[in-house]
Amino acid sequence: MDHFPTSWGRPRNEAYDAFNTYPLHQRPNHSKDVFADGVQRTQQPIVTGTSVLALTYKDGIMMAADNLASYGSLARFKSIQRLHAVGNSTVLGASGDMSDYQYIQTLLDELVIDEFTANDKHDLGPAEIHEYLSRVLYSRRSKMNPLWNSLLVGGKKNGKRFLAYVDLLGTTYSASTIATGYGAHIAIPLLRKAIEGRENTLTEAEARSILTEAMRVLFYRDARSLDKFQIATVNDEGVSISETITLETAWGFAEGIRGYGAQTQ
């Protein structure tokens, strides 16, 4: 008699005798998950977002990301929003895998709702959101099942500005200006030159024009970028994410470039 209810009513396995004493009969082995081979982990990002840029200025922090989600080299989705408000003092910017980003958004929305329902006059600020995300991303990398993103978390709460980074390995850091992806190579030198040492004097208008200029340079040089982007600001008034801005670009200079390409002098 098989005393395990989970085995009752299942097709009999004629290969063994359940009443035998030797060799001891064994229950049919259900421990193997038949779908195990079908479980896939992220081994590479598929639909991706490129750089996110951020800086601190006099009244708070500012962040920019374009509206493109690429599928390899294909510009697949051209009106994706990669800046996301979390609570009323934090903004999250994401590059890397967009489906992992959307999953992170659902996690954060749940978290914010939980905090809201507690109704205890406490809410999560940017530091708490960043700590939470760094724990989630580090634990996923430790399970060898990473969330394939580089995230920027920025905000202002109780008069304190906050700007920090976390990525798929759980690596974190904070600085007065941060960029992910290609931006870390191309935009950071421009941003550091414009911002380091001026964090407390830079006006909102100046910050906006510095970011716009950096986004323009990125659009010229990063083949996975788009000329449509958004800027998020967090200051004492809270979070605001702009409408889509279209970059003005001029390509006339390309005519004069010699030395590579199709032209022969």
Add this chain to the structure above:
Amino acid sequence: MPDGSFAHPQQRHFNPYTENGGTILAIAGADFSVIAGDTRQSEGYSIQTRYAPKVFRLTDRAVLAVNGFAADGNMFVKKVKQRLEWYRHAHAKDMPLRAIARLIQTMLYAQRFFPYYVYNILGGIEEDGKYHTSLPSYSTAFPPHPLSRVHWIKREWKCGPKVLVANTFRLLVQLGSGAVYSFDPVGSYEREACRAAGAAQSLVQPFLDNQIYFKNQTAPAGQSHPTHLPLQDVLSIVIDSFTSATERHIEVGDGLEMYVVLAKGRSPQGLESIAGIQEVTTKSDSDRVFVIRRELKKD
């Protein structure tokens, strides 16, 4: 596959580690320790930030420097601090340095088959130093802390009061000695007089061997090398180590953070005159911890 053909099956492996550069270093003196690290965090050729601390105060007598994969390092420090807090709640005192060292080895070895990719250097004051020559009176030797009384009673129950007095007395007047413990990522550790680790280990350690252990130096006839250097000399050696490492290693620079741990009873001779020094001790009447910050070249 978005980019590339389906011709060959692709097998990609996720690498859960990276290197974040930087260098750490610790030197033990007779009755002090200096634990230092630069503050640059980098990945490849990119500087991520100019200020990410690698040196952390654990207790009033222990400081831990962590170098390697920053995410693992931060998580490891977080867990060590948590274990020390639990110890404090259980025993109403700070964990002794040699016990912290063994704790760290256990925690590192626990991760033997998925290691924390970090090199640790623990510095501070060990409870094995010289005894005070001028003994304080019996009444001042017993601190007013209520829990020390509990300690006293327990001991009385175990052994005669004569033995008890001798034991407690000795413990209280013992002057701590400077100690440095260094670890590999899976927990092998030893106590040393000095150690450098991280990106510029290969630049700094030979310098320390020469300057601290006097390797390849011959003492003048009839004289011997000192066993311990004074604090001022050690601080100069630390600063020189980091300025030199900054010159020759791209992953070292931006800022220097030096923690100085002084044994209880040692006067902070000359330390108060150092510009920008900050005391971070939490209790009075204990070993003392100071931080000194210096700029390093940012290129």
